[in-house]
Amino acid sequence: MKKRTIIDRIKTSFANIKANPDAFKSGLLSVLVPGLGQLRNKQKIKAAVFFGVFILFILVELVTGGYIYLFSELQTYPGDPIYIIRDYGGIFTRGLWGLITLGKVTAQTMYRGNLVSAYNKVIPWLSADNSVTLLGNGLIALILFSLYVGVWITSVRDAFVSKITILKSGKIETGKQYIKRIWVEMFPFIILLPTLVMVLFFIVIPFLFSFLLAFTNYTNAVKVPLDLIKWKGFATFAKIASDAGWVKIFMSVIAWTFLYAIMASFTCYVMGMINALVIESRYVKAKKFWRTLLIVPWAIPSMISLMVFRNVFDLNGLANQLLVALKIMGPVSNFLHAVGLQGVVGDPIYWFIIPENGNLAKAVILMVNLWLGAPYFMMLITGVLTTLPKDLYEAAAIDGATAWQSFRRITLPLIIRATLPAIVMTFTFNFNNFGAIYFLTGGGPGWPTAQIPTSMYVSGGVPGQTDILISWIYKLSFNNNAQLYNIAAVYSILIFLFIGFISVYNLSKSKGLWEDD
Amino acid sequence: MRILKKVLATSVAYLWLLGGVTVVLVPIAWMIVAAFSKGILLNGVPLIPDPSKFSLEHFEYLFTYMSTSSQTMADYPGAFLRTLSIAVVNTIGVVFFGVITGFVFARLNFIGKKKLLLTMMVLQMFPSFMGMIALFLIFRQFGWLNQPMYLALIYTAGSIPYNTFLVRGFMRNIPRSLDEAAAIDGATNLQILSKILFPLIVPIVGFIAVGAFMAPWLDFMLQNVMLPAKDQMTVAVWLYRTTDPFNTMFYNPLTFMAGALLIAIPIMIVQFFMQKYMVYGLTSGAEKG
Numbered sequence: 001m002k003k004r005t006i007i008d009r010i011k012t013s014f015a016n017i018k019a020n021p022d023a024f025k026s027g028l029l030s031v032l033v034p035g036l037g038q039l040r041n042k043q044k045i046k047a048a049v050f051f052g053v054f055i056l057f058i059l060v061e062l063v064t065g066g067y068i069y070l071f072s073e074l075q076t077y078p079g080d081p082i083y084i085i086r087d088y089g090g091i092f093t094r095g096l097w098g099l100i101t102l103g104k105v106t107a108q109t110m111y112r113g114n115l116v117s118a119y120n121k122v123i124p125w126l127s128a129d130n131s132v133t134l135l136g137n138g139l140i141a142l143i144l145f146s147l148y149v150g151v152w153i154t155s156v157r158d159a160f161v162s163k164i165t166i167l168k169s170g171k172i173e174t175g176k177q178y179i180k181r182i183w184v185e186m187f188p189f190i191i192l193l194p195t196l197v198m199v200l201f202f203i204v205i206p207f208l209f210s211f212l213l214a215f216t217n218y219t220n221a222v223k224v225p226l227d228l229i230k231w232k233g234f235a236t237f238a239k240i241a242s243d244a245g246w247v248k249i250f251m252s253v254i255a256w257t258f259l260y261a262i263m264a265s266f267t268c269y270v271m272g273m274i275n276a277l278v279i280e281s282r283y284v285k286a287k288k289f290w291r292t293l294l295i296v297p298w299a300i301p302s303m304i305s306l307m308v309f310r311n312v313f314d315l316n317g318l319a320n321q322l323l324v325a326l327k328i329m330g331p332v333s334n335f336l337h338a339v340g341l342q343g344v345v346g347d348p349i350y351w352f353i354i355p356e357n358g359n360l361a362k363a364v365i366l367m368v369n370l371w372l373g374a375p376y377f378m379m380l381i382t383g384v385l386t387t388l389p390k391d392l393y394e395a396a397a398i399d400g401a402t403a404w405q406s407f408r409r410i411t412l413p414l415i416i417r418a419t420l421p422a423i424v425m426t427f428t429f430n431f432n433n434f435g436a437i438y439f440l441t442g443g444g445p446g447w448p449t450a451q452i453p454t455s456m457y458v459s460g461g462v463p464g465q466t467d468i469l470i471s472w473i474y475k476l477s478f479n480n481n482a483q484l485y486n487i488a489a490v491y492s493i494l495i496f497l498f499i500g501f502i503s504v505y506n507l508s509k510s511k512g513l514w515e516d517d
Numbered sequence: 518m519r520i521l522k523k524v525l526a527t528s529v530a531y532l533w534l535l536g537g538v539t540v541v542l543v544p545i546a547w548m549i550v551a552a553f554s555k556g557i558l559l560n561g562v563p564l565i566p567d568p569s570k571f572s573l574e575h576f577e578y579l580f581t582y583m584s585t586s587s588q589t590m591a592d593y594p595g596a597f598l599r600t601l602s603i604a605v606v607n608t609i610g611v612v613f614f615g616v617i618t619g620f621v622f623a624r625l626n627f628i629g630k631k632k633l634l635l636t637m638m639v640l641q642m643f644p645s646f647m648g649m650i651a652l653f654l655i656f657r658q659f660g661w662l663n664q665p666m667y668l669a670l671i672y673t674a675g676s677i678p679y680n681t682f683l684v685r686g687f688m689r690n691i692p693r694s695l696d697e698a699a700a701i702d703g704a705t706n707l708q709i710l711s712k713i714l715f716p717l718i719v720p721i722v723g724f725i726a727v728g729a730f731m732a733p734w735l736d737f738m739l740q741n742v743m744l745p746a747k748d749q750m751t752v753a754v755w756l757y758r759t760t761d762p763f764n765t766m767f768y769n770p771l772t773f774m775a776g777a778l779l780i781a782i783p784i785m786i787v788q789f790f791m792q793k794y795m796v797y798g799l800t801s802g803a804e805k806g
Contacts, residue, residue: 130658132654132655132657132658133658136655136658185627185628187625187627187706188621188625188626188627188630189627191617191621191706191707192617192618192621194614194617195614195617195618195677198614198670198673198674198677199637199640199674199677199678201674202648202652202670202671202674202675203640203645203648203674203675203677203678204640205648205651206647206648206649206651206652206655207643207647207648207651208651209648209650209651209654209655210647210648210649210650210651213650213651224658274533275537278530278533278534279534281526281530283523283526283527283530283531284527284530284531284534290534290538293538293541293542294534294537294538294541295792296541296542296545296785297541298788299784299785299788299789300545300781300784300785301734301735301780301781301784302735303735303737303753303756304756304777304780304781305544307756307757307760307773307777308544308545308548308774308777309544310760311551311559311760311770311773311774312544312547314559314762314770316558316559316560317559318543318544318547318559318562321560321562321564322564325564371540371541371544379792428642432644432646434646434738435737438737439737439757442761442763470644470646473646474646474738477649477650477653478653478741478742485650485654488650489650492646492647492650495644495647496643496647499642499643499644500639500642500643503639503642503643506642507638
């Protein structure tokens with residue numbers, strides 16, 4: 001579908017160009033020098049605006065570069081390899097150079113006959129390259145450059161389109177009219193400017209930066225001001241896909257991530273629905289009282305509840321204390337062993353600590369998540385229940401439907417339809433629910449030593465049995481002995497793709513949200 | 518038979534609710550008891566509280582202990598004030614950007630509006646951790662780590678895409694005839710926004726303001742990475758430090774309970790107060806604007 005339309009558009013624009021050779025000439029002139037086409041169209045002010053932007057672009061490049069030193073200095077240091085753009089380029093060329101190479105010159109090496117230091121105030125090109133700065137500046141240069149290219153394309157299109165209008169109507173838009181029109185058109189962008197800058201610098205550039213890290217060799221082995229980061233293409237992807245040990249660990253983390261996200265959303269939904277139905281049923285009095293009590297976990301910040309539960313399931317915590325005080329430690333421990341949650345019968349129970357109890361830790365995470373998450377769905381479903389049409393139930397009762405039938409056929413479908421977006425949202429939230437894992441178990445218990453590949457021990461960033469993908473990425477990036485930024489970036493891209501997939505689905509469901517009236 | 522059934526159903530319902538309430542309240546009660554218990558060990562927390570043995574030593578510790586000598590204030594109140602300042606700056610920023618951006622997308626027409634909206638929609642779906650590695654590396658490079666105000670900027674920027682949709686959705690339900698009447702009287706766009714629309718969108722502004730104020734209290738990931746210095750801790754980092762068994766120097770679960778209690782109570786009050794707005798926000802994000 002989409003491909004057809006793009007091809008069609010290209011075809012029609014070609015036909016358009018063929019039909020208006022005179023306008024095409026104006027457009028072509030603007031390709032050579034922005035504004036030239038407008039000059040040919042006798043629109044002087046417009047031409048001046050486009051040409052001014054062009055000159056500004058060139059000026060910025062010249063002023064931020066060291067072009068004036070280029071000729072006097074070049075002969076001074078003959079021989080030796082030399083990176084002219086690096087040494088004398090302006091903000092755009094040097095930025096793009098840095099993005100492509102990630103730096104060439106390190107400190108304490110000889111460059112053009114001199115010793116390079118970390119930072120040289122007098123001769124800028126004798127400062128060592130820093131790959132992180134170059135990557136950041138490169139992205140900024142790239143974005144500014146594409147903005148400028150956008151203006152250039154606009155000027156070409158404008159020259160073409162205006163010529164057609166002039167030929168057809170014989171009228172030339174005056175400079176005054178043009179400026180007024182541009183002001184009206186530009187006003188939204190002018191007041192959006194701070195927003196766009198913020199979004200650009202704190203969301204878009206970091207996203208791109210992280211994305212690009214996946215194609216580098218940046219780990220803790222690369223000490224950044226001293227060493228340079230290098231582009232490695234898909235080497236990191238290949239490395240983690242070809243190492244059988246990594247793949248195995250990755251698969252089990254992914255499997256648990258999905259299991260957790262699905263089970264956590266499902267259990268909370270069911271529990272929330274039961275609670276809502278019980279409270280709203282005709283058998284229960286003082287509905288508001290019960291509702292308020294059951295909502296309490298929602299009101300407590302989840303970070304705090306999770307940390308409290310970490311202590312509850314501590315070796316000396318509330319859970320074990322209660323089991324001892326009620327004298328049911330033995331039976332419970334045996335039971336947990338019998339159903340396969342506990343690897344070895346423990347007294348007290350080691351909830352999050354020993355590798356044999358991985359399943360127990362997972363079960364506890366789901367239970368705690370139920371404690372935290374059920375009230376949200378209880379509130380949501382209670383809200384839906386109050387909107388259900390009463391006459392439907394009356395009609396069903398007249399037709400002789402039992403209570404179960406009217407629940408199954410009327411209540412349940414209506415609730416699910418009203419809460420479907422919330423279910424999808426909860427699923428994606430749980431998929432990235434860093435806190436539920438990191439605060440509660442810290443990813444523990446660890447894997448049995450034999451299951452961890454040696455390469456992972458060497459590189460660091462070993463996940464625990466309850467780590468989901470995002471908490472593992474956090475460990476890979478920020479654990480002091482890991483800092484495997486490239487691997488973390490690869491896994492981030494996986495999450496990106498997965499969430500993108502769900503987002504596209506969600507987007508198609510909620511068109512009204514972003515489409516215009 | 519019918520009466521028996523009704524009695525049975527009623528007792529099952531009440532048993533269910535009683536069980537639920539017990540599960541909900543027991544950990545909370547335990548937390549409160551622990552905060553007032555003596556010592557540093559969890560097994561020193563009694564299952565049946567004895568008010569005569571309660572002590573305030575953990576609260577005292579909160580307001581006196583300093584982990585580095587360079588500080589002018591104890592760790593906990595310092596972390597509290599730091600988080601508070603981030604929260605205040607974030608609230609101001611979020612309201613400013615949210616209202617302006619929401620207004621532009623709700624009321625003005627311009628080239629590329631649809632594309633920008635779609636971009637915002639896509640951006641708000643990705644969790645902020647995606648850019649976190651980059652933010653950390655860039656901030657470390659430029660020496661911006663340990664600067665709470667820069668962190669506030671990250672929070673503000675990160676919430677722009679989502680809040681744009683909330684404000685825009687709310688504003689679109691206000692009849693355009695209001696602004697058109699004002700425009701005929703010669704009001705500029707900014708006057709229409711500040712004099713006519715703003716008073717009408719106060720509910721949604723309140724909603725995003727409370728959300729923005731709460732965010733820094735509830736986030737740990739970014740704060741732990743961006744403010745690594747001991748004298749730049751936030752409440753979340755402080756809480757994690759006291760409850761992390763591997764951090765032997767600061768691990769102290771009972772002090773954690775005391776500190777957590779002092780933070781949880783005001784937040785709970787705000788949450789209960791904002792309950793009906795929260796549900797509004799939850800549903801309006803999903804439904805058509």
